[in-house]
Amino acid sequence: MLQQWYMFLYDLDLNNSSLLIAEYLHKKHGSFDSLKYVILNLYKLNCQERILDIMEKENKCLEDIELRIIFYKCSIKNENTISCNMLNNNSISNCKSANNYDNLKFNADFYKSVEMFWKALTKSDINRRNLLIESYKIYSYNIEPLYFLILEELINDVELINLIDLNPYKEVLKEIFTVKYNSEFYHPFYIFLYSKYLYVEEDEFKLFNLSHSSYKLYKHSIFTYLSLGLYFIFKKQYKEAKKILLIWISKNTTDLFIIYLYLGICYSKLRECENSISCFNICNKKMNCTWKSYYYLAYEYLKMTNIEKSKFFYKEGLNVDNNIKIQEGYIILLIYCEDYKEALLYLSNTEHNKTANNDMYKNLKIENTYLNYAFNYTNENLNNNFNLLRCYCNLFLGNINESKKYLNLCLKDYRYYCTLGYIEHLTDNIDNACDAYNKSLLLKESSVVNNLINSAFERDKENDVYNSCTEIFEFLFINNMEIEVI
Incomplete structure (x- = not known):
């Protein structure tokens, strides 16, 4: 069943999800068919270097006519010198045959789901998120929407697990989208997934190895440049990070907003405020259904003491997502503007939301999903910041004893x-x-x-x-x- 699943996804050009399923099966069982579809999908995703690396290690692949042709094409694109002995020792024993999906119950809902997925990718507002979720819910075998929801960080961890639970193979999907660092992978998405994990873990050595080895094997992937950029940001070498990200942008058109977020962060660190604002605005234009672009714009304008614009973007971001991080920024702004009582009201709401979120995570009993890891990373810092903000609200209001109470809870x-x-x-x-x-x-x-x-x-x-x-x-x-x- 899983084999037919990734074949069908491949034939519909849903290559990210097809590759994720094929990779999962190949790691579990090591079958040739799953490896073949790993390579076919990698070719569609323009990962020629990785294909050459695989096929030079797995000579059996050259017995398949489709893979043999792909090997030639990748060699031409990468000006790779082909070993004649390597090819001559592998006769062609397999020709393409029609895929059979008799055991699959793909119906009209599946095609409706696929249509809605492609429609979602034409949107940049909140409809993008809603259509991706609806596309997946209509037919959960189509996991391409789920991939984009995770990649573009349009859902939180609770939403992710709830969506995965709709799939008959939910345990498979949980394993696919769980952060367990492994240096051996095929889908370039894992470059980005693992890079953020290692960045949070402050594992400089593994982050260096991952980003630089990815440049050899996934030279044409945006995830490689994001990983390199993240490595240099970690090293506080912002000029190098900026250079890497600009190289990608100068050679490629992309709708993946995260690269502009990273570039904007580099400009901000280098005190190039106007360029930073420009990057965050580009990001916001490309993807205004995520709170992050609003958060960074509000942050940058506050640093520039442009209070009105900062307040505008905080409010816009809160309308998109009541994320606890953007709430923190807005509370700081309220206190700065002497709106102490409103700030305390927001702080009261954040405490309620935090408790509810912690209960949901506890009930789910999940560990180390990509989004959950980011949540745990910020949770302790946010608690400390909120208690200190409560302390200052009370100080400004003259409530010394209350301010002491909250200060005693701080790091x-x-x-x-x-x-x-x-x-x-x-x-x-x-x-x-x-x-x-x-x-x-x-x-x-x-x-x-x-x-x-x-x-x-x-x-x-x-x-x-x-x-x-x-x-x-x-x-x-x-x-x-x-x-x-x-």
Whole structure:
């Protein structure tokens, strides 16, 4: 059944999903037919170098006439020198025969699903996401929509698992879309999947090996350039990352918005704000059904102190997806604009949403899916940030005891000690204030904290300290904002 499945997907030019199923079967059983369809799909996906690598290791492939012709074509495209002995020792023993799908129950719904999938790819707004989901739901054997939903990050992890559960082969799909790093793979999508995993794991050695070996085997794949870009971003070599991403963009047209996100991040790190905004706008135009482009635009405009545009893009992003990360950015903006009560209301909602999300993940009992891994990566940092934001909302409102309560829940980093010092300073505990300020300075140098410690030594509370809360908040949440891959 699975064999007929990937054959049928291939004949309908649904090559990503056909390759994923064929690869899964080949890894499980090592059959020649599944390997053949791995190669056929790789050819459709323009992965000539990987095909040559496979066929030079698997000489049996050259006995198949279709694969033998593909070998010639790939060799011509890559100016590869063909070994005559290699070909002469392999006689042709298999010619193409018509595929038989008698055991499959593909009906009108399948073709309706395929039509809706191609229609979805013509959209860039929220209809793209909705049509992809509907396409998959109509006939879950068509997993091409699922592939695009994951690639373009248009669904969260709970939605992913719920969609997978609609498929009769849900355990197969869970295994396909689970992050288990393996240096041996065929679909270039895994380059991107594993690169983000290794980036989060901070595994520089494996990330280097993956990105550079991919350049040899998948030279014409956008995922290779994304992986290389991610490696250089990890190394903080933003000029190199920018160069790699621009090479791809200059030679190819692409609708995959993520490459513009990465390029925009590079420009932002290099303080090229206008270029960064331009990249995020391109991304938003290509794919305005994802919250990420709105988040990055809002972030960049806030760094430029363009409050109105920042607020506009945060609100637009929240209309697309009430993602907890974009909520965090919007709450920072609200506090910066002195809307403390509205900020506390949002913080209350985020606590409710976080608890609900954690319950859903716990009930699903899943580990290490691509999207779930990203969720776990940000969860601890977000909890810490939200507690610190609650602390500052209460500080601005004069609720010292409430602010202390939330500060005690925070990680003891430079922000914690700076804030603790400020609260002790406010309550005239000067020795404690100076001690906390010094601990903050040991972790991160700051002129703001230096000024506060001087003020504490001079016991000049009335003139300076009460007016310092905004300056400290800007130091902790605005001036030190760093754009990151999310």
